[in-house]
Amino acid sequence: MKNLRPELIELLKKGYCTPRLSRLAAKTGSKATTIHYNIKQMEEDGVVKTYKAVFDHSKIKEGFCTFVLINLDRREYKTPEEVGKMLAKYQQVESVDIITGGWELIVKVRTKDIEEYYEFSKKALLIRGIDRTQTLSSLLEIKSEFVG
Amino acid sequence: MKNLRPELIELLKKGYCTPRLSRLAAKTGSKATTIHYNIKQMEEDGVVKTYKAVFDHSKIKEGFCTFVLINLDRREYKTPEEVGKMLAKYQQVESVDIITGGWELIVKVRTKDIEEYYEFSKKALLIRGIDRTQTLSSLLEIKSEFVG
DNA sequence: TTCATGATTTGAATTATATTCAAAAATTTA
DNA sequence: TAAATTTTTGAATATAATTCAAATCATGAA
Structure with a gap:
């Protein structure tokens, strides 16, 4: 069973x-x-993309949440869209946006804990095309996916 | 009708x-x-919070998306949690997290356009307790709410 | 190992809900 | 105003969820 x-x-x-x-x-x-x-x-009309469940992440081994700000390496000739699509493939990645401001991308990542995040970052973030990252860790989630 | x-x-x-x-x-x-x-x-067990629809935001008058990084005013004696809960009340707010790093809060906001965002920011962000904000506008959403 | 206990799975019966479809009502267009 | 289109509705049907009792499986103590 x-x-x-x-x-x-x-x-x-x-x-x-x-x-x-x-x-x-x-x-x-x-x-x-x-x-x-x-x-x-x-x-x-394509207004609805899907119907899905929203979980209490702390109860499904997704207790660690980070926002990763990403600067691209301009020498690598990878577009933000290319890099973003690569990152979007990871199941740990909740969202990927190309943004204005001091960074090209912001990625929201959910992992079980810091260890899993470290493994993720080695695989996903230490790649050609990504120059510099800044990780903001969530200490408390007050609202998520419009659910308070 | x-x-x-x-x-x-x-x-x-x-x-x-x-x-x-x-x-x-x-x-x-x-x-x-x-x-x-x-x-x-x-x-x-509280593992599932709810079941909901995910929309194509560009098709439901939520075409403008921003991430707002927030520094609190330490003289106002408001906790990040207090300020975060106030922000979470707005229907335009998709998520609110208390974070580590150079800011206390990160808020994801969806509005129809820049004008509506400006109105939102006047109401929600120009309040006592919030010192400084940095707004990152999404130019392209590659993945959102785990939906690619 | 065996037995007893609790947890999980299953099938059958019931209940609730979604879907289809044709007709009516409302709205828009010419 | 009439015609065409879109939206709402009710009745009939098809699907799916829920209930419940029984069977199976897993766990741990004797």
């Missing part, structure tokens, strides 16, 4: 959820078929 | 979704009742 949680968490982190039409209908005072029609429309 | 989208978006941004047990069962090779049992458990 295997522990199903790790697999369920990975699947639910990105999808495998669906809107509760009848609850939305009750809440908004519309009929479920009307909600259905409107939501299908939003999906067709 | 009113436009239902704004209301649906606000509700789906934080909840009103549910896992698809039968799909998870098919994917993992377990029975739906087993998935049900395991997920109920995760919910009871």
Whole structure:
């Protein structure tokens, strides 16, 4: 008998959820078929990317969260987009943005602990194309993914 | 006939979704009742905070995204947690973290455009307790909320 | 090892919900 | 105003979630 949680968490982190039409209908005072029609429309329009679960990261081996500010090495001729897409592939990476200001990229990373973060940073951050990084560690998460 | 989208978006941004047990069962090779049992458990354990929709922000009047680094005014005797909780109340705020490094807080903000961001910053950032801020604007979102 | 206890999985039955579809209502366009 | 389009609705159907009791599996004490 295997522990199903790790697999369920990975699947639910990105999808495998669906809107509760009848609850939305009750809440908004519309009929479920009307909600259905409107939501299908939003999906067709690409307004909705996915339906997913939001976890308490401290309870799923993602207790350590950092924001990494990245400066690119201009001699390597890699665009911020190229480097960003490479970083986005890691499952530990929650978000990647190309930004204005003193850095080219900001990356939000979640790992179990500092050790796992160190391993991640060696793999992902010590690469050609990345010149300098500044890591800001989260001491307390007050709100995340719009969930307070 | 009113436009239902704004209301649906606000509700789906934080909840009103549910896992698809039968799909998870098919994917993992377990029975739906087993998935049900395991997920109920995760919910009871507080591992899952909510089930929600992830939107294409450029399509729902949240096209402008910034990361705001915040230094607190030490003379005001407000803790980072107090200031963070005040900021978390705004619906434009996606996340708030207390961090290490040269700043006390990092806040991720989503608004329709620069104008709305300016209005937000006047309300939310020009308050007693906040000394200095540095705003990093997102030029391109490569990954967000674990969704690539 | 065996037994007893608790945890997890399963199948069958039930309940709740999503989906489909055709018709009606509302809105927009010409 | 009429016609065309979009949105809402109700009824019927199809899917899926939930409940519950029984079976299986895992754990640890004797």
